[in-house]
Amino acid sequence: MSGLETLLNLDGEIFPMDNGYWVKFEAKRVGVSSAIPHGIKYSLTLHDKTNQRILGFDNAHSYKPRNAKYGAKKETWDHVHKRMDTFPYEFDSADQLMEDFWQAAESLMDQ
8 A cells, every 4th residue: 555545544543642642644635736736635633631732744724934944935835833833844745744743743742
């Protein structure tokens, strides 16, 4: 099964994790557009035991970085929410998205 098929099959899945954390996956095929050139609308989120989202990889809305370090003025739809901060995310593939998400989630759960 390809990474894209795996991601799409995880749509709607919720995974309880250690210490009260939980993860939710949402992923659907959509028409290819300038906003979503890969044709996948996604949201991968990690929540703490109070149900607060502490990590999210998604493309639910546009995001324009304010910091030149992240390519100021370049509007993107793919981005990462880490607690209260938002950063651009360079979507490469469904496999890479899941790998990046799990790596970031494990790092936050280990804190």
